[in-house]
Amino acid sequence: MAIDKSTPYGGIEVSSEAVAQVAGAAALVCYGVVGMASKNTLKENINEMLKTDFVKGVYCQRAKKGGYEVDLYIYVAYGVKITEVASEVQKKVRYDLERTFQMPFRKVNVFVADIKEIQ
Numbered sequence: 001m002a003i004d005k006s007t008p009y010g011g012i013e014v015s016s017e018a019v020a021q022v023a024g025a026a027a028l029v030c031y032g033v034v035g036m037a038s039k040n041t042l043k044e045n046i047n048e049m050l051k052t053d054f055v056k057g058v059y060c061q062r063a064k065k066g067g068y069e070v071d072l073y074i075y076v077a078y079g080v081k082i083t084e085v086a087s088e089v090q091k092k093v094r095y096d097l098e099r100t101f102q103m104p105f106r107k108v109n110v111f112v113a114d115i116k117e118i119q
Helices: 016-029 082-101
Strands: 003-007 010-014 033-036 058-062 068-077 105-116
Touching (some): 016 033, 016 058, 082 105
Parallel strands (some): 068 105
Antiparallel strands (some): 033 068, 058 068
């Protein structure tokens, strides 16, 4: 799904891959996030970790009341407080998306796919 934006100079279409790259990079910077998970791997193979392919772990859609919603599927490190990691991911991703694309993102939903022990 592409994001459409109108400016005085014309229309801009932002691809979902661009949103996924910005959101995925912002999520991986957060403390406690080990990697990105795919929505499909939750059903099939939960042990697949995606470190560079953010597109599979981020889903963007238009919100009902205007703006956009982003769903992130992440792996969290063992021993960290999951609620704090999810909260920080939400804040960081929303800030980076709104700063980069200059449009409102109403929701950033974080789904923890698994907890990984770092060695």
